[in-house]
Amino acid sequence: xxxxxxxxxxxxxxxxxxxxxxxVLRVILAEMRKNYKQFFFTYYSLFWVLILPFGNGxxxxxxxxxxxxxxxxxxxxxxGLNVDIIGFTLIGQLAYTFFLSTxxxxxxxxxxxxxxxxxxxxxxxxxxxxxLLGNTFGASIRYLWLMIGTIAIFAFSFNVGIxxxxxxxxxxxxxxxxxxxxxxxxxxxxxxxxxxxxxLIAIACQEPVxxxxxxxxxxxxxxxTLAQAGYLIPLTIGLIALRLCLLxxxxxQDIQLLLASLLVMIVVYVVLAHFLIxxxxxxxxxxxxxxxx
Amino acid sequence: MEDIVCKDLTRVYESSRRKRxxxxxxVRSVTAVDHLNLKVEEGELFGLLGPNGAGKTTTVKMxxxxxxxxxxxxxxxxxxxxxxxxxxxxxxxxxxxxxxxIYYRLTGRENLEYFAELYDVPKQKIKSRVNNLLELVxxxxxxxxxxxxxxxxxxxxxxxxxxxxxxxxxxFLDEPTIGLDVDIAxxxxxxxxxxxxxxxxxxxxxxxxxxxxxxxxxxxxxxLFKGKLVALGxxxxxxxxxxxxxxxxxxVQGVTDQAVKGLNTFKDIEVVAVENVEYMEASAFKIVLHVxxxxxxxxxxxxxxxxxxxxxxxxxxxxxLEDAYIHLSRRQES
Numbered sequence: 001x002x003x004x005x006x007x008x009x010x011x012x013x014x015x016x017x018x019x020x021x022x023x024v025l026r027v028i029l030a031e032m033r034k035n036y037k038q039f040f041f042t043y044y045s046l047f048w049v050l051i052l053p054f055g056n057g058x059x060x061x062x063x064x065x066x067x068x069x070x071x072x073x074x075x076x077x078x079x080g081l082n083v084d085i086i087g088f089t090l091i092g093q094l095a096y097t098f099f100l101s102t103x104x105x106x107x108x109x110x111x112x113x114x115x116x117x118x119x120x121x122x123x124x125x126x127x128x129x130x131x132l133l134g135n136t137f138g139a140s141i142r143y144l145w146l147m148i149g150t151i152a153i154f155a156f157s158f159n160v161g162i163x164x165x166x167x168x169x170x171x172x173x174x175x176x177x178x179x180x181x182x183x184x185x186x187x188x189x190x191x192x193x194x195x196x197x198x199x200l201i202a203i204a205c206q207e208p209v210x211x212x213x214x215x216x217x218x219x220x221x222x223x224x225t226l227a228q229a230g231y232l233i234p235l236t237i238g239l240i241a242l243r244l245c246l247l248x249x250x251x252x253q254d255i256q257l258l259l260a261s262l263l264v265m266i267v268v269y270v271v272l273a274h275f276l277i278x279x280x281x282x283x284x285x286x287x288x289x290x291x292x293x
Numbered sequence: 294m295e296d297i298v299c300k301d302l303t304r305v306y307e308s309s310r311r312k313r314x315x316x317x318x319x320v321r322s323v324t325a326v327d328h329l330n331l332k333v334e335e336g337e338l339f340g341l342l343g344p345n346g347a348g349k350t351t352t353v354k355m356x357x358x359x360x361x362x363x364x365x366x367x368x369x370x371x372x373x374x375x376x377x378x379x380x381x382x383x384x385x386x387x388x389x390x391x392x393x394x395i396y397y398r399l400t401g402r403e404n405l406e407y408f409a410e411l412y413d414v415p416k417q418k419i420k421s422r423v424n425n426l427l428e429l430v431x432x433x434x435x436x437x438x439x440x441x442x443x444x445x446x447x448x449x450x451x452x453x454x455x456x457x458x459x460x461x462x463x464x465f466l467d468e469p470t471i472g473l474d475v476d477i478a479x480x481x482x483x484x485x486x487x488x489x490x491x492x493x494x495x496x497x498x499x500x501x502x503x504x505x506x507x508x509x510x511x512x513x514x515x516x517l518f519k520g521k522l523v524a525l526g527x528x529x530x531x532x533x534x535x536x537x538x539x540x541x542x543x544x545v546q547g548v549t550d551q552a553v554k555g556l557n558t559f560k561d562i563e564v565v566a567v568e569n570v571e572y573m574e575a576s577a578f579k580i581v582l583h584v585x586x587x588x589x590x591x592x593x594x595x596x597x598x599x600x601x602x603x604x605x606x607x608x609x610x611x612x613x614l615e616d617a618y619i620h621l622s623r624r625q626e627s
Contacts, residue, residue: 023413030410038398116393120455123357124411125382131411285361288306288354 024130031134032141039108039139056096060089060216074248075220076240077257083247084161091242092215095177098143099209099235102185103202105139109189110198118193128277129186136185144178163249170245173255176262177238183269184234190276193284214239234265294370296463296496297333297356301365302326304351304520325351327520328365333498333513338490340511341500342618348520349500350389353465356498357387369463383412385463388456390471392448397441401432401451404440405458412459426454429488446477453481457489464489466499470506478506486510504615508532516618518625524617531617538563538583540616541590544570544606545597546577552600553580561585562593565619572605583616 064072064085071082112118121131164170188205192198210216212230219227219236230236241258244250283289304326309318326348333339341349354360356367358378367374372381395404405423414422427433430450440448449469456464466485470478486509489495501507507514508528516524516531524531545552556562566581582593587609594604612620 026410026413026416030407034396034399034403034407037403038396115396116389116391117396119359120387120394120408121411123359123382123387124408124459125379125413126411285359288304288351288360 032138035138180234340507343517
């Protein structure tokens with residue numbers, strides 16, 4: 001039932017039938033192409049995308065070493081697992097870097113506003129959510145393939161204890177985490193358009209999210225309130241699901257609840273982004289803060 | 294048919310600030326456009342003139358759906374800009390002066406292709422339309438260079454091409470020649486008049502504070518002053534508004550403040566402008582006067598001579614749009 005509701009989402013969000021949906025797709029693709037060429041086009045940027053997660057990963061790894069040596073105790077619904085430190089930080093880095101890319105997408109709108117192109121986008125009849133989606137998706141996808149490649153090489157070189165018993169569970173965890181983070185990024189981008197503080201939001205979110213999501217320390221090690229707050233962020237649930245099925249070898253039925261939560265988050269955050277962007281545009285047009293020329 | 298209609302269009306900006314962090318909030322309102330009534334015919338090139346802060350850009354923003362009016366009504370080709378915003382966006386486009394609003398790391402062609410996608414231009418038409426536009430604005434040979442390598446004039450021409458990518462029926466040009474060299478600005482003016490209006494029949498609303506620009510290309514012009522439309526007509530009609538006046542431009546050496554102030558004793562002479570200029574490598578003043586009778590010309594020369602100044606150049610001409618504008622704005626200020 002939830003699935004069928006999600007399938008109906010595009011018609012709800014991108015009203016106007018097949019033709020309108022095709023033009024929405026064109027806007028998303030155009031936005032992705034532009035995003036890639038405008039903001040990510042040199043080998044220099046490629047270098048930083050590879051170096052940054054390595055640096056952070058090593059930082060967390062050496063932070064744990066004096067205390068735990070080999071394993072981190074990781075719990076989910078009373079089920080305890082001792083997971084490999086490198087594996088724990090690597091998977092954390094994979095999801096977290098992807099989360100950072102969605103923050104960057106939100107910050108990009110500040111730049112669009114400064115260079116005057118944001119007004120020109122909104123001067124067109126293009127679907128606003130499609131613009132957001134193209135931008136966020138473009139920013140994320142370029143990190144995703146790099147991250148998976150990098151982490152695969154890293155994992156093999158360090159003999160991480162990967163234990164996979166259900167490939168479908170791994171695939172669904174990756175896919176739904178990706179989509180849920182994308183939806184979360186959409187809401188952030190819509191909010192940053194409204195607040196005109198995308199860059200600031202991106203910087204302010206990084207460290208708190210790293211902690212409450214369980215990237216740095218497992219959720220079970222956090223104070224209860226903080227741990228509960230963390231469940232509002234798809235990164236937290238995605239991380240638990242990925243760690244369980246990549247390091248703990250759990251099966252699909254063991255992470256059903258997590259996957260269902262990710263599905264709900266996708267719906268909630270896409271709908272939230274849809275309304276936020278409408279409110280943001282309306283308020284900016286009323287206040288006169290949309291155009292800066 | 295009227296392509297642009299404004300009825301009592303008003304826009305008030307409100308800004309608030311606090312003197313201290315938790316201090317009292319001070320709200321300030323500025324009426325940028327004040328009950329504007331305007332009609333622009335299909336295929337007309339209409340100039341909206343006024344000084345900085347007159348409300349020209351605010352009017353354009355409201356007409357192209359980027360800003361909500363505080364009150365009043367505005368429509369483009371019969372479509373309400375508030376209620377039918379999305380339909381209006383399909384038939385209008387806007388080009389502003391300056392070097393913003395394009396992507397510097399994309400090529401000229403990529404910029405146009407991107408905006409064509411946003412406007413849902415049919416896939417099979419994009420290539421030919423982009424090529425035609427690049428040719429139209431003289432950028433075809435540099436189409437595959439990144440925009441950051443373009444000169445200022447090239448960027449402005451690319452902006453114009455961007456504004457035409459959806460083949461708009463109504464085009465808003467907001468100070469399109471600002472900051473450009475004289476010859477490039479002239480090329481752009483001719484392009485707007487001959488190609489866009491005369492050949493393609495587009496309706497263009499041009500805002501500018503260059504009077505000569507409006508006089509050269511506009512069918513009709515309106516003067517905006519502090520958000521109010523204070524005059525409307527063809528450039529020659531507005532210039533004739535000063536019908537009884539003749540404009541005198543004098544270059545005077547050795548002139549004193551007293552001599553200039555002394556002109557006020559003449560009933561039919563109005564001092565329009567006094568500016569410091571260089572004449573034959575010596576310092577001089579250019580004084581522009583409106584006089585009601587030709588007989589006053591020799592009297593003016595005699596007046597300066599009486600104060601020990603020397604009139605080294607004298608030009609008598611009919612008033613132009615700029616004279617009319619200065620006259621009107623002074624009247625408004627007083």
